[in-house]
Amino acid sequence: MNMCISVSENWCAVLVLFSVLIIGKAEIFIVTIEGEPIISYRGGVDGFEATAVESDENIDTTSEIVTSYARHLDLKHDMLLGMLFEQGTYKKLYSYRHLINGFAVHISPEQAEILRRAPGVKSVEKDWKVRKLTIHTPQFLGLPTGVWPTGGGFDRAGEDIIIGFVDSGIFPHHPSFATRNTEPYGPVPKYRGKCELDPDTKKDFCNGKIIGAQHFAQAAIAAGQFNPSVDFASPMDGDGHGSHTAAIAAGNNGVPVRMHGHEFGRASGMAPRARIAVYKALYRNFGGFVADVVAAIDQAVYDGVDILSLSVGPNSPPANTKTTFLNPFDATLLSAVKAGVFVAQAAGNGGPFPKTLVSYSPWITSVAAAIDDRRYKNHLNLGNGKVLAGIGLSPATHSNQSYTLVAANDVLLDSSVMKYSPSDCQRPEVLNKNLVQGNILLCGYSFNFVVGTASIKKVSETAKILGAIGFVLAVENVSPGTKFDPVPVGIPGILISDVDKSMDLIDYYNISTSRDWTGRVRSFKATGSIGDGLMPILHKSAPQVALYSARGPNIKDFSFQDADLLKPDILAPGSLIWAAWSPNGTDEPNYAGEGFALISGTSMAAPHIAGIAALVKRKHPHWSPAAIKSALMTTSTTLDRAGRPLQAQQSSETEATKFVTATPFDYGSGHVNPRAALDPGLIFDAGYGDYLGFLCTTPGIDAHEIKKYTSSPCNYTMGHPWNLNTPSITISHLVGTQTVTRRVTNVAEEETYVIRTRMAPAIAIEASPPAMTLLPGASRKFSVTLTVRSMTGKYSFGEVLMQGSRGHKVRIPVVAMGYKR
Template identity: 40%
Template sequence: FPPFLVTLLCVTDQAVPDGVDVLSLSVGPNGLPRRNLTFMSTFDLALLSAVKAGVFVTQAVGNGGPYPRTSLSFSPWIFSVAAATHDRAYPNAITLGSITGTGLACKIHATGTNGSFSLITAADATNGNVSRILVDECQDAGNYNRSLVSGRILVCSYSLRYLFGVSTLADTVAAVQELRASGLVFLATPDVDGHSFPPSPIGFPVIIIPSSKDSAVKFIRHLSWILTISLHLPPGVAPLLQHIHGHGHHSRRPHQGGDVLVPDVNSNNLDVADVLKPNILPPGNLIWAAWSSIGSDEREFEGQEFALISGASMATPHIAGIAALVKQRFPSLSPAGIASAMSTTALTLDSNGQPLLAQHPSSNVDSILGPATPFDFGAGFVNPAAAIDPGLIFDAGFRDYIQFLCSIPALSNSTVSAATGSSFFTSSSFASDLNTPYVSIASLNGARSVVRIATSVSERDEAYNATLVVPAGVSVTVQPSSFSVRGGQLVKLTLTLKALVTSSAPIFGELLLDGDRGHRLHLPICVSSKIASSGTS
């Protein structure tokens, strides 16, 4: 095994005797297993053993979005986490002539600076005949005339070379400081439109304008010889410009406060085993976190104790923390029960009451947002306050996961036994029989009945009404449509789905459970290919 995988396996094994309740994994494979089904990889089976011992496992799905089928967290015993933006802001402001924009403030070590400064482009400040790429990216102070740059704001290009690590912010800042510039403006090149810009804690006033189509870019590129920039920087703060607006000029469409944007991550296994991935969506964009000051893998953060980072790896610890709260509230709850508590109480609307939005692949930077689906956010945006009081949970254990594996046609009982050490086998027609807090059917041939067992974790009796948001092209019924339940009591819900049309387009709905004591749960319903017939499968 690769050394990194061996280390992860050792950590997973040690978590059990150490009494770990929650295992947070901001790591995963680089791609699909080459020879095995995703559920039968060495790593996923090791995590199944941890879940068997009562450890809740949450894992980042990776950062392959917005492209479909990029989730790298596969198995139903793992709580897989996507990443969203959020409405927290670190506001600051800059003025470019008559254009004013607000942006993100980043921690730096510089003192405050106020005033107006002349701009000069890197090309206008060069010493002579130097490569345009090297000049525009401002990596070497020796390429420029210090007398032209000193006291001015130097304008440099931010290209894909920065995202790949060929050029670095640290080298640019070092060059600009050596040239005694008063500040630095980065203009994004077209090849990075639509990419995220990781803010770096730089001890120097730096601003990145992240769209090559932004109106401010035109002003700076063509009018820099007469334009001045007003910097209003509180001590220790530098802005990273996200959106800039000018009268009469087109600018990037900003997302409204509270909107949630997520990568489009579809399960690699949805067409095999009725598994929905990701499972949940917490904040993962621009998250402050502790950083090792002696770390050397990210030059921009060398010597820093905190960093502002984005990705599913930053989202996953949110879920680990919420899982710990649920475990504290319900000490006897299984890992599946903890996952259910977060899933059924998740939100599918943003803080403005609007549907969640997702990024989708597009060559047009201004139109990459569209309606999100469970393939983007799983059950929805996590709601911690509701998760610690879910009312009902949908539980599953080790035997249920063995039954799930045995339902996959490519796996024999002997293969499952050799991989898991289990000798418990029972017949199961479909992987969708696993008692998950969602209903996912990859191929609905005619009709299918799916059973879900709900367990009350409330201390009081409660009456529930079940309603459906029915996916297009499918009829769905649920029995019973109303029920009363006492604390600890189990209730059997039977959903019957029937394909009305033949189609390969995925469709979505949900089962809603409304209790008379304020509990409101929802279970996503996802159906991919459908074959209409009069039979029942």
């Protein structure tokens, strides 16, 4: 074997040692170098056999061929750094070997510049931060997920499918992940991930259900942001978010959701028998770093996961990459898909504004969030006969009995406590227990609740400590479009979110309360009672697109130019989802110390799709990630439960929220339908070569940039990016007439499909042929021709519907904007 393990062959000839002057403050950089990663190495280096596989296949990572090539890459990375820099002036954090060939390193900007110019170095990107995609503040309200088909009604739902979660870790002792009362889990030979030990208990995190658990924090540590006492130097979830997403996708079936002595129902994952592999790279106080997240993804694919669930997105665009599809995050995920891994990613929470997506690429399934049909409502009955509507996930006060209302500001122990803003009832020690006991405590909803320094949980604890019968939180001023989450509490409690109703309450209280000349209360005479808020009310208007869910159109670069690709891909429940929580979790102050939480975000929607993808993968183990995505998309629905077109929440200056008819930029192909996805009839398949063609034909992307990230030369036979075989059609700049081709494969019995089209009047649409018959396993092409009829300056929406003689319905959205030239 050649002793000079070269980074690029000219290193052998010239060994230049730079003595580096380290000036700037060290930062983290992600570096890619020449030479193929394991996934695409086809041989050519002396002594190392090829490790590459055909598209959508899993690599046998246990083989000696793979492990020796991995060691070779490791050594190359170390040699490059050792040749350029003196020992002790840099720190390598990770070697990336499987999906990309490169490493993360902690160096000064001056050293990064030297690396950039070194032979064999392809790219040097400064690391940047990522965040969890949950919605926190009471500004957003979704509605709890109702009944969801848990595994399509079969006991083996998702059996032996491994879902990898790149998230904030897991709380392994939660009943959603317990194996005590389940059929035993056998070994899964193809998975080679490891289980870290808990540094405190010395026990590992795995139990058969949880099959792997690792944490990635090198970049966070190097950046000085990691605090082991709260972030845990282990896969332990110090946040709550990771346990919540894992339980949504793969939590045990029928776990009772108990809080404050009430059972809110039973929680179940989408694929209750799927295995959970934990790759912790997110932390509660600062989110995470791309270098850690890429290391986690690289490891997850190397370990053999089938599905990746990502409820994480970049905080901001990367510094150097101009193309959205080639930022290091998406480029790594392209290699994951090449390895046969299905990727579900949260679309982002920047809605309802356009172009707010943080998930861009065709090889990723980007998931938007819906609100479902359960609403939790409550009411406050006042002594003057008025009934005020509000929100309160709480029990009622005793029936037929009214209680005296006492305002926090009127029961202060002394006036010096005003500096604590006592009206928000966060500090029981400043209020007079003798005056509160046996009464209903009236509190004010202040800005502290919005920023998270005050919580409804704390109000309920204050009321309990003081012996109050219950509490009322009145919202006195609010910005338009603000939404409030119902929070489960153990005593009667209600939030009056409508400002007018809060004024009715305050007026009644002031009229009924007599005061002396100093303003001190002589007697409390206002009375009231709180209704039962524990039972949900079911609405037929569901599902609806949540206000916060990120909207299209998709962008091809960070100058926000429109892409010829529809995003998001699909809509799934994401608002007020009940699932497991970590008692250590402080991610949401209302659930500190609890075992379950009711939270919202596209973070909650992505694992629904990851779990449903596991059900499809279990039924069709040889399907590619694109085939699974196609099955989910073409069988989705664009109608709500009442049979009307889906609606989307929009912010409004006048009302809290208004509803508008939703478009594919809100929901992609529509709301997921798990049962139909198991039997889609036809699929639109695509692989690595097709994605490469998409990149190569997208105007504005430099072929050198594509080669830098994919190590593949460009192939332009696709002609246009809109010819990528996706289950949607998008032409962002349609001039005159364009014909788009698609190829479908029959995954059912022989069937004849009639093809129908419809489109908004500004664009004419026609499909050819009008019908086709496919034998089992056969593929056929069809074309869709779009012609500009009138320029409206807006996108037009339509669809292609393929109706099968055996009852299959295959629907794809069509989106286009017409231009003169």
